[in-house]
Amino acid sequence: MSTYGVAILSPHLRALAETAEAADRAGFDAVWASEFYSRSGTISMAAMAAATRTCRVGSSILYGIGRSPLVLATEARDLDELSGGRVVLGIGNGTKRMMSDWHGVADTSAPALRMEELVPLVRRIWNLHEGPIRHEGRFYRMNLVPTEAVKPPARNIPIVTAGVRPRMCEAAGRVADGLAGHPLFTTTYVEEIVKPAIAKGAAHAGRDPNDIEIISMVMCSIHDDPEVARRELAQQIAFYASVKTYDLVLDVNGFTKEGQAIREAFARRDFAAMFDAVSDEMIDTMGVAGTAAQVRDGLRRYTGVLDHxxxxxxxxxxxPQRVQENLNALITECSPGLMNAR
Structure with a gap:
C-alpha cells in the first residue's frame, strides 16, 4: 500500500508550519519542503519540524549543488535532532542552467556521477567517529580531522536523490535510500523508465531495488468547478513542460507535439498559448484535477506504482490564497484515512 505526503508551498513560514501541522494531524506520512531562489529548504524544514509531531519531514529537494558536503551534512543532522529523528534528506542538482547560473558551478558535466560522489561523502561525514576523512574526488575535496572525539550518529538519516532521466534514476539505485521523482512523472514513465533504471543501479551496487523508495509529487487540484481545477493543472504542466530537460517524459507519454508547442509559446512569452497547448489527455495523464471525489479516484492509479x-x-x-485553499482541501479530502478506505 502506498503512503501519502504533502508538498507544502507558502510565501510565509508561519502558514507553511500551520499547513504542515494540519497534514500531521490528518495522518499524512510526510510533509515535504522545497527551495527555490526565494525560499530556503532547510529553514522551511525547521519550521515544519517544530510544528509537527509524528510525520516524516522531508526535502524535495534541497540543492546539494549549492552547499558543501559538510554544510549539507551538518544541516541535515541538526534538523534530524530538531525533529526527533524524522528527517528525510532529499537532494538534487537542479537543471544544468540552475547549476551554472544560480549556483555558479563551472563544471556541470556528469550530474549523476556528482550525486554518486556526494551521497557517500555526506554519510561518511555523519560517521566521523570512524576516523578522519581524506577525500579527493572528481567534484569534491575534503580533509577533515576532528579535534575531539565524535559520537556516532543517533540514526542513519535516509537520503533520497532527485532524478528524471534514466541515469539520474540509476544513481538513486546505486547510492540512495529513495528516488525523489518529478511532478511530470506518470505511471507509464515510472513503470517503463524509472523502475528499470533504479533496478540497473541497484544491481550495479549489489543492492535490492525494492529497498529504494520511489517517491514522487503528483500535481493535484481540487475545485467545485472541475474546469477551474483542470486549468490550474494545465498551467503547472505547461510551466514544467517548457523545460527541454523534461522532453523524455513527454515523449514516453506521447506528448511530443504538445511539448514543442509549449516551448514555442514560451519562447514568445505567450503564456496563454502555453497553457492552451496542454491537451486534455496531458491533464488526465500527468496529474489529477476536479472535484474532491474525482481527485480521490484519480489518485488511486498511483497506488502500487509509487511507494510514496x-x-x-x-x-x-x-x-497564493487559492494555492492555500487547494492545499487545505487536499489535506482534508485526500487524507490517508480516506484514500485507504475500502
Whole structure:
C-alpha cells in the first residue's frame, strides 16, 4: 500500500508550519519542503519540524549543488535532532542552467556521477567517529580531522536523490535510500523508465531495488468547478513542460507535439498559448484535477506504482490564497484515512 505526503508551498513560514501541522494531524506520512531562489529548504524544514509531531519531514529537494558536503551534512543532522529523528534528506542538482547560473558551478558535466560522489561523502561525514576523512574526488575535496572525539550518529538519516532521466534514476539505485521523482512523472514513465533504471543501479551496487523508495509529487487540484481545477493543472504542466530537460517524459507519454508547442509559446512569452497547448489527455495523464471525489479516484492509479505519493498543489499563475485553499482541501479530502478506505 502506498503512503501519502504533502508538498507544502507558502510565501510565509508561519502558514507553511500551520499547513504542515494540519497534514500531521490528518495522518499524512510526510510533509515535504522545497527551495527555490526565494525560499530556503532547510529553514522551511525547521519550521515544519517544530510544528509537527509524528510525520516524516522531508526535502524535495534541497540543492546539494549549492552547499558543501559538510554544510549539507551538518544541516541535515541538526534538523534530524530538531525533529526527533524524522528527517528525510532529499537532494538534487537542479537543471544544468540552475547549476551554472544560480549556483555558479563551472563544471556541470556528469550530474549523476556528482550525486554518486556526494551521497557517500555526506554519510561518511555523519560517521566521523570512524576516523578522519581524506577525500579527493572528481567534484569534491575534503580533509577533515576532528579535534575531539565524535559520537556516532543517533540514526542513519535516509537520503533520497532527485532524478528524471534514466541515469539520474540509476544513481538513486546505486547510492540512495529513495528516488525523489518529478511532478511530470506518470505511471507509464515510472513503470517503463524509472523502475528499470533504479533496478540497473541497484544491481550495479549489489543492492535490492525494492529497498529504494520511489517517491514522487503528483500535481493535484481540487475545485467545485472541475474546469477551474483542470486549468490550474494545465498551467503547472505547461510551466514544467517548457523545460527541454523534461522532453523524455513527454515523449514516453506521447506528448511530443504538445511539448514543442509549449516551448514555442514560451519562447514568445505567450503564456496563454502555453497553457492552451496542454491537451486534455496531458491533464488526465500527468496529474489529477476536479472535484474532491474525482481527485480521490484519480489518485488511486498511483497506488502500487509509487511507494510514496506526494500531493502537490499547482502554483503557476495562481494567487497564493487559492494555492492555500487547494492545499487545505487536499489535506482534508485526500487524507490517508480516506484514500485507504475500502
Amino acid at each position: 505519493i506526494m500531493l502537490y498543489a499547482p502554483s503557476i499563475g495562481i494567487a
